[in-house]
Structure formats: structure tokens, C-alpha cells
Amino acid sequence: MDDALALVSGHATNVSMIAQLLGPRDLILHDEYAHNSIVLGAKLSGAQRLPFPHNDWQSLTELLRTHRRQAERCLIAVEGVYSMDGDYPDLPRLLEIKKRFAAWLMVDEAHSLGVLGPRGSGIASHFSVDSREVDIWMGTLSKTLASCGGFVAGSQELIDQLRYLAPGFLYSVGLSPADGAAALQALKILQREPERVSRLQNRGQRLLEGFRELGIDPGPSQGFAIVPWIVGSSLRAVQLSEQLLQAGIDVQPILYPAVPERRARLRFFVSSEHSAQDIEGTLTQIAALV
Ligand SMILES: Cc1ncc(COP(=O)(O)O)c(C=O)c1O
Numbered sequence: 001m002d003d004a005l006a007l008v009s010g011h012a013t014n015v016s017m018i019a020q021l022l023g024p025r026d027l028i029l030h031d032e033y034a035h036n037s038i039v040l041g042a043k044l045s046g047a048q049r050l051p052f053p054h055n056d057w058q059s060l061t062e063l064l065r066t067h068r069r070q071a072e073r074c075l076i077a078v079e080g081v082y083s084m085d086g087d088y089p090d091l092p093r094l095l096e097i098k099k100r101f102a103a104w105l106m107v108d109e110a111h112s113l114g115v116l117g118p119r120g121s122g123i124a125s126h127f128s129v130d131s132r133e134v135d136i137w138m139g140t141l142s143k144t145l146a147s148c149g150g151f152v153a154g155s156q157e158l159i160d161q162l163r164y165l166a167p168g169f170l171y172s173v174g175l176s177p178a179d180g181a182a183a184l185q186a187l188k189i190l191q192r193e194p195e196r197v198s199r200l201q202n203r204g205q206r207l208l209e210g211f212r213e214l215g216i217d218p219g220p221s222q223g224f225a226i227v228p229w230i231v232g233s234s235l236r237a238v239q240l241s242e243q244l245l246q247a248g249i250d251v252q253p254i255l256y257p258a259v260p261e262r263r264a265r266l267r268f269f270v271s272s273e274h275s276a277q278d279i280e281g282t283l284t285q286i287a288a289l290v
Contacts, residue, residue, distance in 0.1 A: 080112025
């Protein structure tokens with residue numbers, strides 16, 4: 001990465017960046033579960049926008065085969081970890097595809113920074129891939145970094161173009177010093193204390209394993225910070241959420257229409273501050289409900 005740029009929110013970063021970089025002669029392919037800010041940026045750009053089925057690189061390849069030739073430039077947009085399912089894309093495969101079809105690859109690390117990779121540096125380190133192979137890295141300061149703001153990192157040309165032309169940077173206030181300092185401090189702690197990352201990964205893996213032992217459907221979750229319990233009914237998800245709250249466990253239901261009714265769920269967020277006892281206690285409470 002040559003350079004980076006910070007904006008006042010992760011949402012504004014995606015909207016402004018994608019809308020500025022792409023235009024009506026271009027093509028944007030994004031995972032069907034991509035965040036609203038990616039979709040909105042793509043719509044604003046005026047480019048042809050094609051969602052591909054979640055984490056399905058074969059369908060992505062098919063869409064590229066059919067549509068790439070007609071477009072001038074092409075962007076493939078994915079996330080490092082998906083916030084509803086807690087799974088992640090096959091980055092090496094996507095790199096191969098983006099090279100084959102002369103496309104840019106953008107990875108939104110909102111949920112993977114501090115979560116994936118041995119030291120929490122994200123999906124590139126998880127796959128031991130050179131991060132310079134990805135054209136656009138985007139992330140937010142509002143999750144692992146416990147602050148507020150968004151960032152883009154990439155080549156000097158990319159960052160220069162955004163610095164002078166992206167409306168969310170040009171026509172909006174800059175990141176506040178307090179938010180910048182808070183995020184920087186969180187980043188320093190992350191780098192200084194990688195044991196927080198391994199603790200988070202261990203807790204997440206244990207919750208996932210415990211769900212499987214109980215016969216609970218965690219969907220495609222890989223046990224990195226986000227582990228859903230697919231309940232399959234919005235009503236039941238609300239009831240279970242209330243019962244767990246009574247037992248001291250705060251887990252929010254995700255209901256139709258945010259997800260299809262048969263995919264209604266409880267979404268567990270694991271943090272490095274959860275103790276092994278917290279996870280075992282949660283599994284015991286859940287066991288009493290299934
Ligand atoms: C994948 C993803 N990208 C971008 C954003 C937007 O980030 P922010 O909340 O910092 O505006 C979010 C926030 O929920 C997100 O989940």
C-alpha cells in the first residue's frame with residue numbers, strides 16, 4: 001500500500017469512493033450480502049451493477065464471462081468477514097479471477113480488521129497473501145478500533161484521485177482529532193497485544209464448536225467474532241433473545257426482512273473480553289433452551 005485516506009464514516013467512505021471511481025461505462029460486481037454503503041455507492045456511480053450469489057466465485061466468473069467485455073472498467077467488491085453469517089471469501093481465488101478479467105478488487109475490512117489473521121491484520125494475513133495484490137482496501141474505525149470514521153488504502157494514484165475528487169472527502173469535514181487519536185490508540189493496543197486476537201479467535205471457535213455439539217445451526221460461520229444461531233423463525237428468535245437476556249446474555253435477534261424468514265437468527269458477537277467461562281456459561285444457558 002502506498003497511501004491511505006480517512007473520511008468521517010465507513011459508510012461515507014464506500015459511497016463516495018465507489019461513486020467517484022466508477023461511471024456509466026463501467027461494471028460493478030458485488031457479493032449479494034455486501035453492505036448497504038457498497039450498494040449505494042455502486043448505484044450512485046451509474047455503472048452496471050450485478051450482485052453475485054454469496055461467496056460464489058463460480059457465479060462471479062460466469063457473470064464476468066458474460067458482461068466484462070462490454071464494460072470499460074470493472075470492480076469486484078467483497079467483504080473480509082460478512083456481518084450476518086460470520087464467513088469470509090476465498091481471497092486467493094478472487095485474486096486469480098480479478099487478474100484474469102482485468103478487474104479491480106475491493107475488500108471491505110469492516111468486520112475482519114482485528115479479527116482475521118494471527119495478529120488481526122485482516123484477510124490478507126489470514127491467507128498469507130501480499131496485501132498489495134488487492135487494489136482497494138477499505139475499512140472502518142467504528143468496530144475493532146472503537147472510534148468513528150472510515151479509511152481507504154491502496155496505490156498512490158488511487159488515493160490522490162480520491163483526495164482531490166471524492167465528495168465525502170472534498171466537501172465534508174475531516175476526521176476529528178479525538179476520533180483519529182482514539183482509533184490510533186486502539187490500533188497500537190492491537191499491535192502491542194496480539195494475544196487479544198488469539199483470545200478472540202479461541203472464544204469464537206469454542207462457541208462455534210459448542211453450537212455444533214448442541215446440534216445448533218451456525219450457518220456458514222467460521223467462528224471469527226460473529227456466530228449466528230439460525231433459528232428459522234422471527235418469532236422464536238425474539239423469544240429466545242428475551243429468554244437469554246433474562247439469563248444475563250445480551251444477543252440480538254435478526255428478523256425478516258433483514259434476512260429471509262427461514263434464516264431468522266440470533267447473532268452472537270464474541271469479543272476478546274469474553275472469558276472462557278462466559279462462553280461455557282452461554283452454551284449451558286442455550287442447552288437449556290434447545
Ligand atoms: C461491511 C461494512 N462496511 C461499512 C460499514 C459502515 O461503517 P461505519 O459504521 O463506520 O459508517 C459497515 C457498518 O456497519 C459495515 O458493516
